[in-house]
Every structure is written in C-alpha cells, then in structure tokens.
Amino acid sequence: MAVRHVYAVRHGEADPFGEVTDTGLRQMRLLAERLAALPVDAVWHSPLPRAVRSAAVIGERLPGVPVQEAEELIDHVPHVPDEPPPGWAGFFDGFDPVEAAEGARLAGALLDRFARPAGTETHEVLVTHGYQVAWLVRHALGAPLDRWLGLSCGNASLTAIGHYGAGPPSLLLYNDMGHLPPDLRWTGFGPGTRP
Structure with missing residues (x-):
C-alpha cells in the first residue's frame, strides 16, 4: 500500500524579527540528525525566513534531497471560530471577514496539497x-474546525501523519521533542509547568 508519510515540524526558535536564533539552529541540527534516519524524499518549507533557514539546516544533513518552498505552509490563522473561546477572544479582535476567508482558503490549500494519499510511497x-x-x-483526527486552537507545538518538534490509499489519516506522533535535550525543549510556548 502506498503511504504518504508527512513529517510536520515547527521551525527552530526565532527572535521577534522572525530570524532563527542560535538555540533554534541547535534545535534544527538535532532534528535533522533524527530525520536523517528516514528515507526522506523532499523537504518543503514556508516562505517565511524562520522556516527557510530551518529547512536549510535539515537539507544540509540530507544531501540530494530537494528543499523547496511551498506557499501553502505560510504562517496564518486557518480558521476563525464564530464564538472564540474566552481566552482567545482578544486574539481574534480585528479579524475581518476578508482575512478570515483568506485564512480558510490557505488552510484548504494546505490540506489539498499535503493531507491526501500520494500515488506512490513518499516521505515528506x-x-x-x-x-x-x-x-x-x-x-x-477528524476533529471540529475550532479544535486547532487547543493544539500547540514546540519549536523543532516532530509530528508524523500517515495518509493511506483508503481510510482516514493516522496520527503517528505529535509534538515529539525526544531528540532535544531538556534545555532546548518547550521553546515557542508561553510560561507554565512542563511535563
């Protein structure tokens, strides 16, 4: 059976200007070591500098694997809920219907491109x-549209999803930071207790 293996990773830690920090580079080098054990066919990245630089670090460890931009991966709000949860109300202030529609369009394009089976087995x-x-x-997970709000992931974390020829996708791994030492985990999150 041809399976499309998607390894979704968040870029390395970035500064307020969107540039990958030294910590972010360390995170991505460790993630690249982990990914080097897989038969990766392609590395796709968002057009934003923090993702471009992070993908380049991965590409250095995967010689011969193409590293290419995919506009669908750009940072955006994928869905604006009709009734935002109370803790999120301020975040959605100012989102007008045009912005919400553009976010929905980009979210649909992301799924159309990367969340479906491929004709052959691929690792992306x-x-x-x-x-x-x-x-x-x-x-x-087939979860309601608003459910994306409760899913957070750390910098350089690894999420693996399998898309099969028939049946729903399989979430194989989510927000895994096992390749990072404790001092490099949990960047990209707000303050709080970490397990």
Whole structure:
C-alpha cells in the first residue's frame, strides 16, 4: 500500500524579527540528525525566513534531497471560530471577514496539497509553523474546525501523519521533542509547568 508519510515540524526558535536564533539552529541540527534516519524524499518549507533557514539546516544533513518552498505552509490563522473561546477572544479582535476567508482558503490549500494519499510511497518533511501543524493534526483526527486552537507545538518538534490509499489519516506522533535535550525543549510556548 502506498503511504504518504508527512513529517510536520515547527521551525527552530526565532527572535521577534522572525530570524532563527542560535538555540533554534541547535534545535534544527538535532532534528535533522533524527530525520536523517528516514528515507526522506523532499523537504518543503514556508516562505517565511524562520522556516527557510530551518529547512536549510535539515537539507544540509540530507544531501540530494530537494528543499523547496511551498506557499501553502505560510504562517496564518486557518480558521476563525464564530464564538472564540474566552481566552482567545482578544486574539481574534480585528479579524475581518476578508482575512478570515483568506485564512480558510490557505488552510484548504494546505490540506489539498499535503493531507491526501500520494500515488506512490513518499516521505515528506514540512517545515512550517505552529498553527499549520495544529491544522494538519486537527484534520488527521477528524476533529471540529475550532479544535486547532487547543493544539500547540514546540519549536523543532516532530509530528508524523500517515495518509493511506483508503481510510482516514493516522496520527503517528505529535509534538515529539525526544531528540532535544531538556534545555532546548518547550521553546515557542508561553510560561507554565512542563511535563
């Protein structure tokens, strides 16, 4: 059976200007070592600098594997709920219907391109952003559209989804940071207790 293996990763830690930090580069080198054990066919990345740089680090460890931009992976809000949860109300202030429609269009394009079976077995790395990883996971689980709001992922974390010729996708791994030492985990999250 031809399986499309999608390895969705969030870019390495970035500064407020969107550039990958030294910590982010360390994170991505460790993730690249982990990915090097897989038969990766392609690395796709968002057009934003933090994802471009993170994908380049992965590409250095995967000689001969094409590293290419995919507009569908750009950072955006994939779905604006009709009634945002109370903790999110301020986040959605100012989103007008045009922005919400564009986010929905991009979210649909992301799923159309990367969340369906391929004709042959493939292993693709998607270097993207937290909201896009959450949207892919929400889709794989068949969860309601608003459910992406409760899915967070750390910088350089690994999520694996299998798309088969028949049947629903399988979420194989989510937000795994086992390749990172404790001091490099949990970046990209707000303050709080971590397991």
